[in-house]
Amino acid sequence: MTILLIAEHAGGTLKKSAHELSSAARALDAGATIHALALGAGATSVATELAAWGAQAVRVGEEGFEPYAPLCWTCAVVDVANAVKADVILFGAGALSRDIAGRVAMRLGGTLASDCMALSADGKGIKIVRPTHAGRVTTTGAFSGPGPLVATLRANAFAVLKPAQPGAGNVANLNAPTDTADLRAIVTATVQSTGTRPELSEASIVISGGRSLGSAENFKLIYDLCDVLGAAPGASRAAVDAGYAPHAMQVGQTGRTVNPALYIACGISGAIQHLAGMRTSKTIVAINKDPNAAIFNVADLAVVGDLFQILPALTEEFRKALK
Amino acid sequence: MKIAVCLKPVPSTTADLRPAADGKSLQLSGVEMLVNPYDDYAFEAALKLREALPGSSILAVSAGGDDTAKCVLHAIALGADAAIQVKAPGISARGAAFAIAAALKDFAPDLVLCGRQAIDDDQWEFPGALGELLNIPHVTAVQSLNVDVDGKKLTGKRRFNRDEQTIEATLPAVVSCDKGLNDPRSPTLKGRLDAKKKTATIKTPADLGLDPAALISTIRIETIAPPPQKSPGRIITLPPTDAAREVVRWLCDEAKVV
Numbered sequence: 380m381t382i383l384l385i386a387e388h389a390g391g392t393l394k395k396s397a398h399e400l401s402s403a404a405r406a407l408d409a410g411a412t413i414h415a416l417a418l419g420a421g422a423t424s425v426a427t428e429l430a431a432w433g434a435q436a437v438r439v440g441e442e443g444f445e446p447y448a449p450l451c452w453t454c455a456v457v458d459v460a461n462a463v464k465a466d467v468i469l470f471g472a473g474a475l476s477r478d479i480a481g482r483v484a485m486r487l488g489g490t491l492a493s494d495c496m497a498l499s500a501d502g503k504g505i506k507i508v509r510p511t512h513a514g515r516v517t518t519t520g521a522f523s524g525p526g527p528l529v530a531t532l533r534a535n536a537f538a539v540l541k542p543a544q545p546g547a548g549n550v551a552n553l554n555a556p557t558d559t560a561d562l563r564a565i566v567t568a569t570v571q572s573t574g575t576r577p578e579l580s581e582a583s584i585v586i587s588g589g590r591s592l593g594s595a596e597n598f599k600l601i602y603d604l605c606d607v608l609g610a611a612p613g614a615s616r617a618a619v620d621a622g623y624a625p626h627a628m629q630v631g632q633t634g635r636t637v638n639p640a641l642y643i644a645c646g647i648s649g650a651i652q653h654l655a656g657m658r659t660s661k662t663i664v665a666i667n668k669d670p671n672a673a674i675f676n677v678a679d680l681a682v683v684g685d686l687f688q689i690l691p692a693l694t695e696e697f698r699k700a701l702k
Numbered sequence: 703m704k705i706a707v708c709l710k711p712v713p714s715t716t717a718d719l720r721p722a723a724d725g726k727s728l729q730l731s732g733v734e735m736l737v738n739p740y741d742d743y744a745f746e747a748a749l750k751l752r753e754a755l756p757g758s759s760i761l762a763v764s765a766g767g768d769d770t771a772k773c774v775l776h777a778i779a780l781g782a783d784a785a786i787q788v789k790a791p792g793i794s795a796r797g798a799a800f801a802i803a804a805a806l807k808d809f810a811p812d813l814v815l816c817g818r819q820a821i822d823d824d825q826w827e828f829p830g831a832l833g834e835l836l837n838i839p840h841v842t843a844v845q846s847l848n849v850d851v852d853g854k855k856l857t858g859k860r861r862f863n864r865d866e867q868t869i870e871a872t873l874p875a876v877v878s879c880d881k882g883l884n885d886p887r888s889p890t891l892k893g894r895l896d897a898k899k900k901t902a903t904i905k906t907p908a909d910l911g912l913d914p915a916a917l918i919s920t921i922r923i924e925t926i927a928p929p930p931q932k933s934p935g936r937i938i939t940l941p942p943t944d945a946a947r948e949v950v951r952w953l954c955d956e957a958k959v960v
C-alpha cells in the first residue's frame with residue numbers, strides 16, 4: 380500500500396498526531412510505502428523527524444500556504460495523493476481534517492472515514508472501526524474502493540511505535556497552487572491562545588469540571604490540578620452555559636471529543652451528551668458526591684465525596700508524589 | 703439573496719440506540735427523530751439574513767429517508783419560502799452531498815448553510831463535499847457570520863484547534879454552523895398551522911439524474927455494536943485526604959497512567 384500522512388505541526392514542531400499516523404500506517408501494512416506532507420510556516424523543519432518516523436519521501440510547502448486557505452491546502456493534498464498514487468490518506472482527527480477531508484475525499488473520488496479508532500487490512504480491503512451517534516454505537520465496516528480511503532484518526536486511539544528503521548526521507552519542496560480560485564476562502568486573522576496548557580483533543584490527561592464548581596473563580600481548583608499534572612482543563616456544557624468556563628473547553632456532543640489516557644470528571648453528572656465526548660478515555664476517574672451519579676457507570680475509579688475538599692487534597696498529594 | 707439550508711433528521715440525542723437483529727443496522731423504529739441540532743443554527747442564520755436583507759428567499763433541502771419530511775415541515779413552519787425533500791433512503795453523507803448539489807441546481811443559491819456535523823454519523827464530511835460538487839468555497843464551523851452582499855463575500859469567525867480564526871470567502875459559498883452562532887427560535891403555532899398549507903417539492907434520485915446506488919456508502923457495514931462496556935470500577939468513600947492519597951497511589955502504581 381502507499382500511504383500518505385498529512386503531518387500537522389505548530390510552527391515547525393511536529394504534533395504528536397503525526398507519530399500516531401505513522402504508527403497506524405505501519406500497523407495497517409508493515410510493507411507500506413509511506414509519504415508525508417507538511418504544509419505551512421516551519422514545515423521544512425519537521426522533515427527529518429518524519430523520516431525518522433518512517434517516511435520514504437516528505438513533501439513540504441511553506442511559501443504560499445500561509446495564511447491558511449482551505450482550497451489551497453485541499454489542492455496540495457489532492458495533488459500529492461495523485462502524484463504518489465496513495466491508497467490511503469491519513470489525517471489526525473481535528474480542525475484541519477474537519478475542514479478539508481470531506482472535500483479532499485470528494486475530489487479524489489474516494490471515501491472518507493472520520494474519527495477512526497482502528498484500521499486493519501485483510502488482503503481484500505481495509506477494515507474500519509469508528510464510533511458513530513456520539514459514541515453510542517461502534518461501527519465496523521469494510522472498504523475496498525473505488526478510489527482511495529481518506530481516514531481521520533482519533534487522537535490517542537492508535538498505539539505509537541517508532542519504526543526500527545527510518546525512512547529515506549527524501550525531501551521535496553511543494554509549490555503552492557497558483558489558481559486564485561483556491562484563495563476564494565482564506566484566513567484573514569488569527570488570535571492564538573496564550574495558554575501553555577496542552578491542546579484539549581491531544582492531551583494525555585484531561586480534567587473537567589461541572590456545574591457544581593459554582594463559579595469561574597472556583598474553576599481554579601481544576602486549573603491547579605491541571606498544572607501539576609500537565610493536563611488540559613475541560614468542562615461540562617452546564618458549566619459553560621453558566622459562564623464558568625469558555626465554550627472552547629466544553630467536552631461532549633456539542634463540544635470537543637477527547638480520548639486521553641486519563642480523564643478526571645469533577646462534579647459532572649454523566650449525561651449521555653457529556654459521555655459522548657469522553658467515554659473512550661482509557662482510564663476514567665470521577666469525583667461526585669452522589670453515589671448514584673451516572674458518570675460512575677463509566678468510571679474506573681469512583682470517588683464519592685465533595686469535590687471542594689477532594690480536589691485541593693488531590694492537587695497536594697500529586698504535587699508531593701511527582702516531586 | 704438566495705439562501706439554501708440543508709437539514710438532516712437524526713435520532714434524538716438521548717435515545718437508547720440498539721443494534722437491530724441483523725447486527726448491521728440500528729433499531730430505529732420507535733426512536734424519536736429530530737432535526738440535527740447544528741442545522742438549527744444554520745436555519746436561524748438564514749432567517750436573520752433574510753430579515754436583514756429584504757427580498758431574500760430561503761430554500762430548505764433535506765435528503766434521505768422518510769424522516770426528511772420532518773425536516774422540511776420544521777423548516778416551513780419556521781418560515782422557509784420553499785422546500786425540497788429528496789427521497790433517498792440509506793444514503794451516506796457523501797451521497798447526500800450529491801443529492802443536494804443536484805437539488806440546488808435550479809435555485810442557484812448565493813449561500814448554502816448547514817450544520818457543522820450531523821450527530822448521527824459524525825463524519826464532518828458534508829460541507830466540504832458539497833462545496834466541491836458546486837465548485838464554490840466552503841467555510842466550516844463558524845460561530846459568527848457576516849455577509850456583505852454588495853461585496854459578494856462573507857466573513858466568519860471560528861475556533862481552529864486552539865486558535866480563533868477570522869476567515870473570508872467569496873459568494874456563493876457553503877458555510878457550516880457551530881453552536882454559539884445564534885439562538886435558534888422554535889416554530890410558532892401560527893407557523894405550524896401555515897406549514898400545513900404549504901408543501902415541499904418531492905424528488906427522487908432519478909428525478910435529479912442520479913443513480914440511487916451511487917449514493918450509498920462505499921464502506922460496507924459489517925457490525926454495529928454498543929460501545930465496549932466497562933466492568934464496574936472501584937468505589938472510594940474515604941475522607942478527603944485519604945481518598946486523594948488512594949487516587950494518587952492507584953493512578954501512579956496500579957493503573958500507571960501518571
Ligand SMILES: Cc1cc2nc3c(=O)[nH]c(=O)nc-3n(C[C@H](O)[C@H](O)[C@H](O)COP(=O)(O)OP(=O)(O)OC[C@H]3O[C@@H](n4cnc5c(N)ncnc54)[C@H](O)[C@@H]3O)c2cc1C
Pocket residue numbers: 588589590591614615616617618629630631632633634635645646647648649650651652653656666667668669672684685686687715739
Ligand atoms: C442537544 C444537547 C447537546 C448537549 N451537549 C452537551 C455537551 O457537549 N457536553 C455536556 O457536558 N453536556 C451537554 N449537554 C447537556 C447535558 O445533557 C447535561 O445537562 C450536562 O452535561 C450537565 O452538566 P453537569 O454534569 O456539569 O451538571 P449537572 O447535571 O447539574 O450535574 C452536577 C453534578 O455535580 C454533582 N455535585 C454537586 N455538588 C458537588 C460537590 N460539591 N462535589 C461533588 N459533586 C457534586 C452532582 O451530584 C451532579 O452529579 C447537551 C444537551 C443537549 C440536549
